[in-house]
């Protein structure tokens with residue numbers, strides 16, 4: 001009886017251990033993010049002294065806020081771009097320090113320079129400009145706006 005209970009417990013635990021990470025991994029692997037509208041009417045600030053703003057301390061760092069990728073580029077300049085890709089509107093645009101610092105979307109592989117100009121074409125449709133937002137630094141307050 002004790003052995004049976006042990007095996008039953010082990011079976012449930014093993015099934016959970018095998019299934020739970022798979023479910024998380026599988027859903028994440030197949031997740032292209034969400035399709036969103038390109039942000040408009042944008043105007044917000046980030047206090048660089050806050051815990052959120054501290055993530056922008058290093059050149060090459062970025063944060064995501066209000067569907068915008070806010071970047072401190074490799075030269076220490078602040079740049080902001082739509083997190084919503086100009087290709088098929090998935091919210092997967094990110095910044096990478098590769099290639100001198102560019103925006104990219106790994107849903108279909110689009111890449112953009114810091115001005116939002118497309119660097120490649122991922123299918124037969126013409127590559128489109130990634131929306132870029134203005135940035136303005138006043139002391140430790142970074143404003144992102146249109």
Ligand code: FES
Nearest residue numbers: 085087088105108
């Ligand atoms: S949606 Fe970004 S590359 Fe296609």
